[in-house]
Amino acid sequence: MRLDGFGLFVDDMGKMIRFYRDVLGFEIKEAEDTSNVYLVKDGTLFLLYGRKDFENMTSHKYEYVKGLNGHSEIALYVDTFDEVDAAFHDVVSKGATPVLEPTTEPWGQRTCYIADPEGNLIEIGSFGRPFESRA
CATH class of the missing domain: 3.10.180.10 (2,3-Dihydroxybiphenyl 1,2-Dioxygenase, domain 1)
Incomplete structure (x- = not known):
């Protein structure tokens, strides 16, 4: 698989x-x-x-979390730290719910979080280099 x-x-x-x-x-x-x-x-x-x-x-009934939830995240990558900041402000201005303002973490990643209308968390992050060379 x-x-x-x-x-x-x-x-x-x-x-x-x-x-x-x-x-x-x-x-x-x-x-x-x-x-x-x-x-x-x-x-x-x-x-x-x-x-x-x-x-x-x-043929089953399921339970669903309401509001912000921490069950999973969707991770989106941009190439530069500046793009993290710009993407965050852009999507928040278009209606995304801000969760975490852009910040640089101790492990070297610049990251931020938003939420979609049903509370699913979305990360926008970068290690300051193109996606293909992030490893």
């Missing part, structure tokens, strides 16, 4: 599509009333799936 991608089960598909498309710049072409968004972002599968549709498909 190999990792193919990740997904989020969402309550308000329209709001989440608008956030990931209009605030973070994901290329989402589906209509806001869809039940399933399936796209590839930078070589990684990203899926938004309606909670009710998933429950109907699996």
